[in-house]
Every structure is written in structure tokens, then in C-alpha cells.
Amino acid sequence: MTTGGTLDVLDVSKSFGGVQALDGCTFSMRGGGVTGLIGPNGAGKSTVVNVVTGFVQADRGTVRLGGHGLHSLSPLEIARIGVGRTFQDLRLFDGMTVLENLLVAREASAPVARRGRRRSARGPGLDAATAVLDRLGLSDGADRWVRELSYAERKLVSLGRVLMTEPRVVFLDEPSSGVDLNALDHFGNEIRTLRERGAMVGVIEHNVEVIRMWCDDVVFMTRGQVLRQGSPGEVFADPTVLSEYVGGGAAHA
Numbered sequence: 001m002t003t004g005g006t007l008d009v010l011d012v013s014k015s016f017g018g019v020q021a022l023d024g025c026t027f028s029m030r031g032g033g034v035t036g037l038i039g040p041n042g043a044g045k046s047t048v049v050n051v052v053t054g055f056v057q058a059d060r061g062t063v064r065l066g067g068h069g070l071h072s073l074s075p076l077e078i079a080r081i082g083v084g085r086t087f088q089d090l091r092l093f094d095g096m097t098v099l100e101n102l103l104v105a106r107e108a109s110a111p112v113a114r115r116g117r118r119r120s121a122r123g124p125g126l127d128a129a130t131a132v133l134d135r136l137g138l139s140d141g142a143d144r145w146v147r148e149l150s151y152a153e154r155k156l157v158s159l160g161r162v163l164m165t166e167p168r169v170v171f172l173d174e175p176s177s178g179v180d181l182n183a184l185d186h187f188g189n190e191i192r193t194l195r196e197r198g199a200m201v202g203v204i205e206h207n208v209e210v211i212r213m214w215c216d217d218v219v220f221m222t223r224g225q226v227l228r229q230g231s232p233g234e235v236f237a238d239p240t241v242l243s244e245y246v247g248g249g250a251a252h253a
């Protein structure tokens with residue numbers, strides 16, 4: 001899953017009716033780095049992740065991964081080249097067990113060659129799921145129905161599902177919201193492991209302390225644009241960022 005190069009979001013714009021959600025949004029993420037996407041409500045963070053992962057088509061601009069354009073690819077094609085994500089609303093299969101949720105995630109994102117070897121791939125899939133559940137502290141609950149889990153456990157399952165796809169690039173949508181310290185630790189550990197393996201990790205977060213703890217780089221967005229990109233120390237010391245965050249959070253909520 002190691003990847004070189006960068007993910008480049010270049011001058012991306014998107015409007016929904018009269019709402020300009022992205023307005024010339026430009027930033028880069030690098031392999032082996034964790035990038036925090038932060039900004040007031042409505043700044044365009046989710047929309048830019050939706051554009052990168054193919055769920056929303058940009059009106060203008062491009063997204064390039066290692067120099068290759070992603071803009072004409074479907075969400076499934078983008079997932080199959082190794083771009084994974086979690087969703088704010090988790091999108092789990094409630095009628096399946098924890099283990100089944102993980103196995104299905106691996107199968108759905110598998111490149112065609114791996115899907116062709118379905119029977120023989122079942123063993124490695126099970127091994128991978130067992131290892132992921134173990135790391136996330138979910139081994140004992142592997143056969144539980146996902147609908148019976150707590151919110152924090154469900155959120156860990158959503159992390160487990162994206163880990164099963166062995167992503168080169170992964171976006172985590174608000175990992176810290178609604179979880180306990182135990183789940184937060186698991187997210188932190190997995191993010192560190194992904195970084196060590198050379199993946200690019202993007203974290204949409206409102207919690208500045210979490211961003212400081214996990215991220216090498218911060219992209220501060222407001223009104224569909226990137227106001228500042230840099231280290232957490234640089235970005236959070238910038239007076240325009242501070243006034244946008246405090247004032248903008250209320251104004252755009």
C-alpha cells in the first residue's frame with residue numbers, strides 16, 4: 001500500500017444551486033503524512049472529500065493522485081485504486097455482523113484480479129479481518145450484529161472497514177466526535193500505522209487538540225477556499241485563521 005507522490009486538489013469549484021460550496025480550492029497531501037482538514041461549518045470540507053472520492057463531480061478543477069487525474073472515475077473505481085474513506089453517517093450494514101461488515105468492505109474494494117480469486121481469497125480476507133478486529137479491540141464482538149453496538153464501537157467498525165481496503169489514501173470524517181477515549185486511541189494508533197506505511201491520511205476534524213495530536217499538516221478552509229496550509233503550529237498561530245474560526249464558526253453554522 002506504500003505510495004509515493006502526492007494527492008493534489010487543484011482549483012476545484014463546486015456549487016449546489018446558489019451555494020458555492022467550493023471556490024477554487026487548492027491543496028496537496030503527501031504520502032506518509034497526516035493532513036487535518038479544518039474550518040467553520042459549511043467551509044466545504046466534506047464537499048472536497050466527496051469530490052476527491054468521486055461522490056460529487058466538480059464544476060471546475062482537477063484532482064490528481066501521483067500525477068493521474070481522478071476526475072472522470074466513479075467512486076468504486078477510485079476506491080479500487082486505493083482511496084478509502086469513512087462517512088459521518090458511518091454507512092454500515094446493520095443486518096450483518098461486525099466480521100461480515102469487514103469482509104464485505106474488502107471484497108467490494110478489491111481490484112478485479114483479486115475478486116476473480118474469490119474462493120482462495122476468503123482465507124486471507126478472514127485473516128486480515130481477524131487482525132484488524134484484534135487491533136481495534138473488537139475481537140470478542142466479531143459475531144455481534146452491528147446494530148447492537150454502541151456508537152463508538154460502530155465508529156471503530158467503520159474504521160475497520162476502511163482498513164480492510166489497505167488504502168493508499170484515506171479520509172476519516174470527524175473521527176473524534178461522539179467517541180470515548182478508548183476509541184480515540186484506536187483511531188490515533190491506526191493513523192500512525194497508516195502514516196508509517198506511507199499512506200496519505202486526511203482527517204476532517206473540528207477538535208483542534210486532536211488535529212495537533214495527530215496531524216503533520218493542516219489545511220484550513222473557509223468559504224470553499226483554503227485560507228492557509230502549514231504545520232499545526234503555523235496555522236493555529238495565524239491571526240486570520242483564529243478570527244475566521246471563532247467568528248466564522250458562528251457566522252457559517
Ligand SMILES: Nc1ncnc2c1ncn2[C@@H]1O[C@H](COP(=O)(O)OP(=O)(O)OP(=O)(O)O)[C@@H](O)[C@H]1O
Nearest residue numbers: 016019020021039040041042043044045046047048
Ligand atoms: N448535496 C448538497 N446539496 C446542497 N448543498 C450542499 C450539498 N452538500 C453541501 N452543500 C452545501 O455546501 C456548503 C459546504 O458544505 P460542506 O458540508 O462541504 O461543509 P463542511 O465544511 O464539511 O461543514 P461541516 O463542518 O458542517 O460538516 C454548505 O453550505 C452546504 O450546505
